[in-house]
Amino acid sequence: MINSPISKFTFKGRSFLIKRDDLLDDDFSGNKARKFYYYFLYLKNNPHIDTIISYGSNQSNAMYSLSVLAKLFNITLRYYTHHVSSYLKTHPIGNYKHALLNGAVIIEDAQMVKRLKNGDIDVASNELFIKEGGANVQAEYGIKLLADELRDYQDYNIFLPSGTGVTALYLQKHTKAKVYTCSCVGDDEYLKQQWSELEATHHPAIIKKHKKFHFGKLYRENYEMWLELKKAGIEFDLLYDSIGWQVVMNNLDILGDKVIYIHQGGIRGNESMIQRYQQKYKEHS
Ligand SMILES: *Cc1c(COP(=O)(O)O)cnc(C)c1O
Numbered sequence: 001m002i003n004s005p006i007s008k009f010t011f012k013g014r015s016f017l018i019k020r021d022d023l024l025d026d027d028f029s030g031n032k033a034r035k036f037y038y039y040f041l042y043l044k045n046n047p048h049i050d051t052i053i054s055y056g057s058n059q060s061n062a063m064y065s066l067s068v069l070a071k072l073f074n075i076t077l078r079y080y081t082h083h084v085s086s087y088l089k090t091h092p093i094g095n096y097k098h099a100l101l102n103g104a105v106i107i108e109d110a111q112m113v114k115r116l117k118n119g120d121i122d123v124a125s126n127e128l129f130i131k132e133g134g135a136n137v138q139a140e141y142g143i144k145l146l147a148d149e150l151r152d153y154q155d156y157n158i159f160l161p162s163g164t165g166v167t168a169l170y171l172q173k174h175t176k177a178k179v180y181t182c183s184c185v186g187d188d189e190y191l192k193q194q195w196s197e198l199e200a201t202h203h204p205a206i207i208k209k210h211k212k213f214h215f216g217k218l219y220r221e222n223y224e225m226w227l228e229l230k231k232a233g234i235e236f237d238l239l240y241d242s243i244g245w246q247v248v249m250n251n252l253d254i255l256g257d258k259v260i261y262i263h264q265g266g267i268r269g270n271e272s273m274i275q276r277y278q279q280k281y282k283e284h285s
Helices: 030-035 037-045 061-072 086-090 094-101 110-117 139-149 166-174 188-198 220-231 241-250 267-280
Strands: 006-011 014-020 051-055 076-081 105-108 127-129 157-159 178-181 259-263
Touching: 030 037, 030 061, 030 139, 030 166, 037 061, 037 127, 037 139, 051 061, 051 110, 061 076, 061 094, 061 267, 076 110, 094 105, 094 267, 139 166, 157 241, 166 178, 166 188, 220 241, 241 259
Parallel strands: 014 259, 051 076, 051 127, 076 105, 157 178, 157 259
Antiparallel strands: 006 014
8 A cells, every 4th residue: 555645735825735545546536445455465465265244335435345355365255235226227427336336245235224224134154244334443553554654744634524434533543733623424423423332532523514515415516616626637536525625615714734635545436426427417417
């Protein structure tokens, strides 16, 4: 994990540093590569494992990254999801399409998803179970490596948008720099609760959003932010970063002028979002 430069980025007249975890690898990149790095080593050391079991949304970045991991080791990813629309089945796109191309077995079974969420599963000795989004203590291992790569920047403030908040939490645990985040999937309370379950201290600082966004819904300002970032030279994720950058630009007084933004990948997932946005706001296409 070395191909992740820290590069300069000028946006709306301000300069930032970007930690380019999106460039870690063509396929296994972003914060999911960090979060699953432990499992990468685990699979290397446990050749008797032939199946990864996980669950969650049918367009998640985590699902795609697990499909890459399974392919790397020539094993099966069995992935449970609530439902796949017949349209998506006939017109596969984005993470769903690429996970299938990597050989993932995607199973619609709402009952099973519920059971797995509750950890109600007997894992056979040839199977490896990984929680939704990699939200567990195993994530710490790879995120510590990310923190190590940032050790020369302790006088900077770090910003990254959160889903489960696990990346931000372990980053704060292993860096002396201050870590700021915002919630994108659940609300701010959800983030605090997730953190408390994993660690008593080292919680990152949450910057409040100016408005509530429902995860995965389309918002004109999110698409416009994404387009502006792209014009400035970097493609970011449309689900998390288009919110993250609005929070950054609205809170430069808090963040100061030495900011490192962590690019957490997720570009493969943009495909399906771009299609939805272009259908909704045709004038931009
Ligand atoms: C998964 C993901 C996140 C959220 O990471 P958490 O550790 O769950 O907070 C943020 N950005 C991108 C691009 C992701 O794929």
